[in-house]
Amino acid sequence: MPIYQSPVQDTLYLLNDVLGYPDHASLPGFADASPDVLEAILAEGAKLAENVMLPLNRVGDLEGCTRHDDGSVTTPKGFRAAYQQYREGGWMGLSTPAEYGGQGLPYTIHAAVGEYLSSTNMALMMYPGLTQGAIAAILVHGNEEQKQTFLPKMIDGAWTGTMNLTEPHCGTDLGLLRTRAVPNGDGTYRISGQKIFISAGDHDMSDNIIHLVLARIDGAPEGVKGISLFIVPKFRLDANGNPGAANGVSCGSLEEKMGIHGNATCVMNYDEAEGTLLGAENGGLKAMFVMMNEARLGVGLQGLSMSEIAYQNAVAYARERLQGRSLSGPKNPQGKADPIIVHPDIRRALMTMRAFNEAGRALVLWTALNSDIAHRSDDEKARQAADDMLGLMTPVIKGVLTDKGFEHAVMAQQVFGGHGYIEEHGMSQFVRDARIAMIYEGANGIQALDLVGRKLAQNGGRAVQAFFKEVGEFCEQNRADEKLAPFTKGIKKGLNDLQAATMWLMQNAMAKPDNAGAASTDYLHLFGLVALGYMWGRMVKASQEKLAEGAADAAFHENKIVIARYFMERVMPETSAHLARISTGADTMMALPAEAF
Template sequence: MPIYKAPVEDTLFILNDVLGIERYNNIPGFSDVTPDMLDAIVGEAAKLAEEVLFPLNLSGDQEGCVRHPDGSVTTPKGFKEAYELYRESGWLGLAAPEEFGGQGLPYTLHTAIGEYMSSANMSLTMYPGLTQGAIAAIIEHGTDEQRATYLPKMIAGEWTGTMNLTEPHCGTDLGLLRSKAVPQPDGSYKISGQKIFISAGEHDMADNIIHLVLARIEGAPEGTKGISLFIVPKFIVEADGTPGTRNGATCGAIEHKMGIHGNSTCVMNYDDATGYLIGTANRGLNAMFIMMNEARLGVGLQGLSVSEIAYQNAVAYARERLQGRSLSGIKAPDKKADPLIVHPDIRRVLMTIRAFNESSRAFTLWTALKSDVAHRSEDEAERQTADDLLGLVTPILKGVLTDRGFDHAVMAQQVFGGHGYIEEHGMSQYVRDARIAMIYEGANGIQALDLVGRKLGLNGGRAVMALFKEIGDFCDENRGDEQMTAYTNALKKSLNDLQSASMWFMSNAMAKPDNAGAGSTDYMHLSGLVVLGYMWAKMAKTAQGLLASGAGDREDFLKNKLLTATFYMDRILPETALRRSRIEAGSDTLMALDAAAF
């Protein structure tokens, strides 16, 4: 049977020691975040993940959701009770504004505990996860009346939320959207159309579901410029704030999926459903992108989460499974064979995943902290810099962490050999669940194109230059530290690869756009390698400082950090040269073959 233990010590090391979260106590929401408070909150989240959510993961995968003839959906056994405990404990409102019933704590803390929940049960955690995005959109673009009507119930978890973009004929290209909105005399709209792949579109865990739906108002321009966003509740909300009449929004089917079986991914039919415009007419994508950016960070976190639990199970199996003898001599003379973990190739797999997980955890928390600064700081320049970096790294985080997360779920499965392919050990579920994260909330190829085609040159390259400066300054500041030489030299070399690839695009992609398309995925991963290398360099610097000042019972933990950092610099970071080489090869050979020849 699978196992899971939340990586609490690692999370606290990053928050307290690497990021120095207490230094931000001048920002709203951070003043009460002390190490003791962090320890208590993270510890309670770990307990919920390990003891309540995780035991339902395997059974939820096996049971799945059931749609009934009336269109209602039943979630797997135990999901409703687990969600109720999650809701009552206030986890959904942890970082939400206090004026609507939230606790107003940092989004960074919400992200930290979100990893545990997603590792423990990705399908179940998606129900409140989608609600977070809807909450963010209503906060940013809703009217005062809409905020008052929906936010308190959603933040309390009594109501959940969804986002409805995709239609059978259009996914990424939303300009092809057909769902229509007809204005009504009372200011509402009648929404008609079909949406597919709607996560948590119908279920039995909340009193109401607040759908945010993209549709085109009759007479609006074609293409993306004519799309508006609407609030379409499952039940029309009465004047007293309670759910009333059933709306014309129903689940037509549950998608038959490769993974995330415990989440009700629905075909949603809108038949003259009552909807309410949110934001400005014909500017719906602007409002929806608030949800999508929130969701993309959450999906990137899913890549890390699945990689972490797959790693933990692979390590446990590698320690116990006896196979062959060590190449350097017998390690278990009292047994007929040595454990898998002594073999170099198994170590390659485990160290690769470990190095990714620990740096990705730092990357997600570093990014979440940028989000907090961008949205909460009272310093305008500080907000601008943080927002620039947040916009730049969001596609990197989503694309790289989910690509690698799936790769690592497969690698962890390989450790089990044939036992990983059968269902007994649960490893196939992690592979199946991880696969969707590369696709939804913008397929990773789109993330790469967004990075190269929009984010790289935005505002004259202000964001990417800020990132280059931050990493370059770190290398320069530690140039005289002999203990840091191995880390800073490797990081600087990889940064040079990234800067050279960026310059190559500037020189070769404007006149020939296919060069940008051909190199975009490699550029996204090249950027990810460098940022993760930067995270490792920061963690190594912190670990060395703590060891020098007396680490106490953390000595082994910190020394292992340095060993893993060195592994990353020696065996993973050199991949930047390969990525740069592919980018600079251009698009000629990629585009040369006639389409009919495929």
């Protein structure tokens, strides 16, 4: 059975020593989560992940979900009880407003604990994950009656939520959707249509499921301008606000999937189901984007989570598996072979994964902290700057972390050799589960286009210029520090490549849009490398300061510096290759006629 240990020490180091979490004590919710409370919350989250979620991960993969003749769905053995423990622990409402029953703590803590839980059972954690997104959409766009009706039960976890976008004939291009909404004349609507790929669409873990459904009101404009968003509960609510009669909502079938078998991915049929409008008429896409952006950050976290648990298991195997002799002489002279962790190519895999995981964790927490500032600060300038950075980094986190999460799950599987291909070791499940994160909540090619086509030019380029300025100033302020210079030099080189790529796009994409499309994925990963490199720069600075103070955990900080050096020497130079590809433009990529493929 796979092993896992929650990286609590690393999380605390990042929040307290690198990212300045204690400096935000004046923000609402932060005072209630002092460093001592933060450590206690992370420790409890780690116990839940390791003792409850992890043992059920393989169970969910083997059993999957079951659809019954009446359209209801049951989850794998143990899932319902584990979800109840999650619910009773108050984890659903950790960062939601106290006025609706939440604890109001920072979203940053929710993200930190979320990594541990997703690492240990990604499929199970998708049920509350989708609910979090639905809560966010109702908080932003719901009227007070809707908030009072739905949020307390969802925040408690008694009710769960979903998002319903995709239809059999349309995915990303939502302007093609056909689901209809017909007014009843009393403020409600009859929703009819079919949605596919609906994660957590039906299950047995909550008393009601609150579906957020995109549909077109009869007579609305064509395309995305005529889309509205509706709240459609599985069970209609009675006069007391409790689940009553069944609504016209049913699971038509369960998708047979490559991975995440423990999550019910449903074809949902709506047959004149009663729904209420969420937000403005024809403003559905705007309302849904609140949920989608929340989900995209969560999916990026899934990529990191899969990379982390795959890495931990690869390390454990590499320490134990005896095969061959070290190239520099025996390291296990009493045995007939050395553990494979002595071999440079195994080290390459392990160091690459670890260098990504630790920087990726920093990037997620930095972005989560920006989210808290954007939503909680009373300083308008700080709020705007944080919101700009949050919007800019969302496609980077979703795209880069999930691409690398899958790549590293495969890399970890390779460390196991033939045993990695055998189901009992669990590596196959990590590979299969990680793969979906590159696809759903906007395939990664769409994330790249979002970054290049929307985020760079948004507000006159304000966000990207602020990012360039922040990273550039970090390099400049620490340039004279001899110990930091090897790191700031690498970051600065990467930043120069990123700025050159940005300038190339500005000069070549407007006249020829295919140039932007051809460059987008390379640009996304170039941006990601610079962001991860910047995180490593901040970690090295923090660790060097700790060592100068005589930190008791000196080995922890010395290891950080070694891993950072590996990243700068072995990973950061990839920025040059991305720039070279970007600069070739789209001509060769688009040269073959379609029929020649």
